[in-house]
Amino acid sequence: MWYVVRVETGKEDIVKEIIEKSVDKSLYDRVFIPVYENVWKKAGRGNICIEKMFPGYVFLDTKYIKDIYTYMVKLPVFAHILKELDDEDEYFVPLNEDEVKFFENVLVDNLMTVSYVKKNVRKNTLKIYGPLQIYRNNIKKLDIPHRRALATINFMGKERNVKFGLWTDADGKLDWIEDYKQKDISEEAESDKWNIDKLLNKKRIINNCNKEDEIEKIGFKVGDIVQVDNELYQDVYVVKSIDDRNGKVKILVPMFGTEVGIDVEIERIKKENLCY
Numbered sequence: 592m593w594y595v596v597r598v599e600t601g602k603e604d605i606v607k608e609i610i611e612k613s614v615d616k617s618l619y620d621r622v623f624i625p626v627y628e629n630v631w632k633k634a635g636r637g638n639i640c641i642e643k644m645f646p647g648y649v650f651l652d653t654k655y656i657k658d659i660y661t662y663m664v665k666l667p668v669f670a671h672i673l674k675e676l677d678d679e680d681e682y683f684v685p686l687n688e689d690e691v692k693f694f695e696n697v698l699v700d701n702l703m704t705v706s707y708v709k710k711n712v713r714k715n716t717l718k719i720y721g722p723l724q725i726y727r728n729n730i731k732k733l734d735i736p737h738r739r740a741l742a743t744i745n746f747m748g749k750e751r752n753v754k755f756g757l758w759t760d761a762d763g764k765l766d767w768i769e770d771y772k773q774k775d776i777s778e779e780a781e782s783d784k785w786n787i788d789k790l791l792n793k794k795r796i797i798n799n800c801n802k803e804d805e806i807e808k809i810g811f812k813v814g815d816i817v818q819v820d821n822e823l824y825q826d827v828y829v830v831k832s833i834d835d836r837n838g839k840v841k842i843l844v845p846m847f848g849t850e851v852g853i854d855v856e857i858e859r860i861k862k863e864n865l866c867y
Contacts (some may be wrong), residue, residue, distance in 0.1 A: 592652070592653065592654060592656070592685055592686075592689075593650060593651070593652050593685070593686040593691050593694075593861065594650070594651045594652075594653065594656055594682050594683045594684060594685050594686065595648045595649070595650055595651075595683075595686060596610075596648065596649040596650075596651055596683055597647060597648060597684065598648070598649055599647065600645060600646045600647040601646075602647070603624050603646070603647070603649050604624065606618060606649045607622055607623070607624055607649050609663070609666065610649070610651070610659075610663070613662075613663070613666060614659055614662060614663065615662075617646060617834075618653060618655045618658055618659050618662075618786075619650040619651055619652060619653035619655070620652040620653060621650075622649065622650070622651050622652075623647055623649075623650050623701045624643060624648075624650065624700075624701065625643070625644040625645060625650065625694060625698055625701055625703065626641050626643055626644060626701060626702055626703070627641070627642060627643075627644050627702070627703035627704075627706045627754070627755070627756060628640075628702070628703065628704050628756045628757045629641070629642045629739075629754070630705055630738035630756040630757060630758060630762070631735075632736070632737065632738060635761065636761065636762050636763060637738050637757075637758055637759070637761075637763070638763030639705065639756065641702070644703065644753065644754075645746070650686075650694075655781045656683050656685075659680055659683075660683055660767070665708065669684060682862070684747065689745060690745070690746055690747075693744055694745070694854070696722065696725050696726075697722035697725070698794055703722050703755070704721055704722065704756075705721060705755075705756040705757060705758040705765070706719055706720065706721035706723035706724065706740070706755050706756070706757055706758065706768070707719065707720040707721055707757075707758045707759070707765075707768045707771065708723070708733075708735055708740075708757050708758070708759060709759065710735060717733075718775075720768060720771040720772075721758075721768075722755065722773075723740055723742065723755045723757075726742045726744070726755075728745065729742040729743050730742050730745050731752060732752075734757075735757060735759065738756060738757040738758070738759070738762075739754055739755065739756060739757060740754070740755045740757055741753070741754060741755075741853075742755060745840065768844075796845060807853075809858065811830060811834070811861075812830070812831060813830050813831065813832060814830060815829075815830050815858050816828070816829060816830075817829075817830055817840075817842065817861060818860075818861050819855055819860060820844065820859040820860075820861065821859055828842040828843055828844060829842065829843045830842055830860075831843050831852050832852075833857075834854075835857070838856060838857045838858070839854045839855070839856065839857065840854070840855050840856075840857050840860050841854050841855075842855055843852065
């Protein structure tokens with residue numbers, strides 16, 4: 592289980608070092624101080640500096656918090672760096688599931704990297720890579736010119752504005768961001784291909800439906816056996832082609848030992864029902 596150790600601001604590294612050197616390592620899995628890449632602009636470009644995410648807190652993953660507490664409070668040096676609190680239980684506060692999930696989402700080796708942002712004013716879209724992407728719906732303030740964003744996160748029983756460092760194309764290239772861009776380009780290309788295929792398929796469906804509508808409308812299609820409402824044509828004939836625009840149907844009429852295509856008005860054609 593994860594706990595936070597509440598200490599005096601500025602003494603976090605000392606507490607971490609005491610735990611690592613004085614407490615039996617079998618009593619805990621991990622002790623760490625979450626940090627993040629803050630960005631400061633200099634000469635129009637971003638510069639990264641590492642800062643603590645939550646000053647005054649050291650984080651501890653352990654199943655034996657009471658054993659650790661009992662051992663640590665006996666250390667004279669430790670008593671001087673704990674934050675002054677009314678209740679001793681407040682020194683070691685357990686994190687809930689959502690709070691643990693937040694750290695698992697944003698930290699890599701205890702570090703939260705910058706988040707890449709690119710705003711498209713014309714399309715009114717915001718592209719985000721990195722930890723802020725997961726919490727984009729929690730953004731309270733987005734200050735791209737000053738390379739920072741604030742996102743509201745529930746921590747230690749109340750809402751806190753967590754600062755995320757921002758990175759843009761104007762700040763230079765970072766390898767992991769470039770990898771994301773290439774992946775994004777590939778996915779967009781695949782999406783475009785899928786959309787084109789989808790559009791072509793939709794067009795084929797519409798064309799087929801239109802053909803079926805035409806067949807439904809006139810009652811026959813090319814290759815059907817039909818009769819002609821005309822005294823000159825007393826037999827049955829095969830439809831060779833249909834010119835719906837001009838209202839004509841070409842039928843094959845046996846003549847002089849061969850079949851000749853003859854144009855007939857559509858309204859004079861009716862499909863022959865062959866029953867045997």
